[in-house]
Amino acid sequence: MLETTQRLVLTPDSVRERDREFAAAALPLMPHVKRYALSLTRNEADADDIVQETYLRAHRYWSTFHDGTDCRKWLLTICRNAFTTNVHREERSIAVEDDELESLAAARTHNAARVAGVDDIYAQLDLGPAIRAAIDKLDTVFRDVVVLSDIEGFSYEEIAETLGIPMGTVRSRLFRARRHLQEALMVYALDAGFGRVQGAPRKSTAEATNNG
């Protein structure tokens, strides 16, 4: 017991050393934390508050961070928790379809895009702004998983742990979110005039963009 107590007492030097390690590892990642915080809050001032809270918590719990693991993902997980705590959000429970059916729906979306003549939009159009807008419009439960997976590169397991939901729910929400995004982008492309009018040749990319 005495030995344990002694181990927990940090000298000023060891505190400084620990804090330097924290600063060197965590502070350079602040732009990533800010980007993720913005995806949660969609508001600059709230995002800054969440980033600050994230770093205060990260500093407090730095001893629990395992050296050699991904510090960025650790910070983003804390950020997500800080957001949830601060906002006291109530997650709506949304029934989701079987995730295999969502994969089938992805093929149907592709077929619909083919029929509409917008199946090569990813090669032909700069969809960056439209994709970001479509992600912003997603319901929170879907936006959460698609941002962590397809923007931040979390695995299914890491998302399940971060959000505290089962893996099956991660998959269902992620695949559903992707379908919503694909459908939104198809609508965007059609609205931009990048479709095939029956019996007429499709507009060129330049024409579609100019009209968009």
Next chain:
Amino acid sequence: MDSRRSECEAIVRRLWPYLDDKLPETDRERVTRHLEECDDCVSHFDYARAFLDAVHAARPPANPDDALRARVLTALSDHGLAI
């Protein structure tokens, strides 16, 4: 013809987990083998892959924010950060 179609459906059911590299090895091999000989399924997978690439490419830049960094450092110092 029907068995071919049902195999295509079984393959497409695995589209997202395959692209996310989350299929068990035997399933993964089955999908890969099918894609080597089915242009229609390949087109679905290519379309989905192009979508994922576009989403990843669309992520906003992670820009340094000096004012936020200063604010966070001040808060950390107030809470005992010793550097």
